Amino acid sequence: MDKRSKIVLYVIAAVILMLMIAEIAKPKPLNWSDSYSAADKIPLGCYVLYNELETFSDGEVLENTESIYLYLNNKTESEEKQSLFMINSYVNLTEQDTDALLEFVDDGNIVLLSSKGLYGKLADTLNLTIRLDYSGLYKEPANNQFTSPNQKENNTLFKDVIENAFITSVDTLNTTILGTVKGEDKDETHPNFIKTAFGKNNGAFYIHTNPYAFTNYHILNGSENYTSTVLSYLPKQQIIWDNYYKSGRKVITSPLRYILTNPALKWAFYISMFSLILFIIFKGKRTQRIIPVINKLENSTVEFTQTIGELYYQHGDYSNIIAKKIQYFLEFIRTKYFLNTNNLNTSFIEKLAIKSSNTKEDAKAIVDYLLYLKSKNTHTETELIELNKKIEKFTKNNF
Structure with a gap:
């Protein structure tokens, strides 16, 4: 609540309080109704x-x-x-x-x-x-x-x-x-x-x-x-x-009627109800539950892949890593360029060069290296590093 709103609220509360005081303090009008009751001190009481x-x-x-x-x-x-x-x-x-x-x-x-x-x-x-x-x-x-x-x-x-x-x-x-x-x-x-x-x-x-x-x-x-x-x-x-x-x-038919017929109890009731309403308004605003900040879900696929790769690398399983990188690269070609990777022949190399914006020599070089690696049963760390460099060079304009 800003400062201006608080000032307005205080002014309204002060006006209501002044009206209540004026109502209590004003002289009561004389009651001229017929009563004849022994308890009434009004003019027509007994x-x-x-x-x-x-x-x-x-x-x-x-x-x-x-x-x-x-x-x-x-x-x-x-x-x-x-x-x-x-x-x-x-x-x-x-x-x-x-x-x-x-x-x-x-x-x-x-x-x-x-x-x-x-x-x-x-x-x-x-x-x-x-x-x-x-x-x-x-x-x-x-x-x-x-x-x-x-x-x-x-x-x-x-x-x-x-x-x-x-x-x-x-x-x-x-x-x-x-x-x-x-x-x-x-x-x-x-x-x-x-x-x-x-x-x-x-x-x-x-x-x-x-x-x-x-x-x-x-x-x-x-x-x-x-x-x-x-x-x-x-x-x-x-x-x-x-x-x-x-x-x-x-004639008193309910406790509330009794309270409202007694001036002191009536005003005590009104003040209590007014105070309760103010309490509910301010207490409700002050103690409402804080809405927690929910962060956006993060894509942990990259971190997961890095973790798995590091695990293979630490165990020296270079052949497995090379096989997965070749599989991932071929999947990239299929989804990105819509090319069939079953036959890595001359026709495939020409189409790959055209769609990937690379030269035919670059396309042929990476395809030949893939075929070379796939023909071997065991691989070295040097071959893994070389494969990674060739893939990054070939795809630098496509990621």
Whole structure:
């Protein structure tokens, strides 16, 4: 990697690092989503209320993190009466949940249900209808008032962060209206807080249609008296806080989802992955296997021939060397000049002289010497040297 490429890479890495730091350091946008969870400190969470419930509870505040049906069927029987708090934008109960809840209240317990809507079997059983007013009251400032003259000082005007819902029908035989809602510029009032007796053991449902009154935003912005007054209508007994039927309930389905929902773990994960990618890129380039240099195959025929020749020469086998040199020379003539070497006669000498660019005398001299050597059975070193000289002289222009 050249110097310029390294500089570019360092600049890119620095920019990415600065972007990550800016992302981490920038102020987080305020989360205005409906939560109602006891653990959430966002405006529409219920962290403040949950941590103040001991004031209104007779004993430790219990927490439910599963469906009402499972919780009420698995909990141990208690002679002491209890109050179940269910606060959310909408509470959707199955038929099994509703049956378990009705049985719980029929045993003399209390349910506080604060929601903008109630449907299904529970609404039918209580003969109750809740609706949002879309004609002008919806999301407009509204007075939440108590019907008791003794509580007038705790009436509260909710100016913002509000969705006004009210009750349009009730079971008049078993219901007591405890509070109403009225638009700031309207004279028309509607019930929004009621008590409905249920069963023969003094059990009751407290239905409240303004769940926003229990959130951190309103409790910390001057509406705490209204909230505490609503809770004061309930008998002081052990409270069960429902943390299952919540819009902001945390649902973790995998370890990776848990990591990505936690800001610190999320950025640690991103940095680790980025570092791993850089490591792979640079480590892969630095430690790749060196490609070996493969030399061209050498033609060792000449060396081999020299070795064999030296072997014969050292043993004094001149006749064998001369025979092989004559055989090699004749093969050269056959392949180079396409001449038949079976008969080394006058016609052969003439053709050889013409094709080899030698004189007829030179051609005749080497042929005669070949015939001379072939006629002998034994040879001397001098004859071998002379043969080699004649062959080199004759072929000097042909190799």
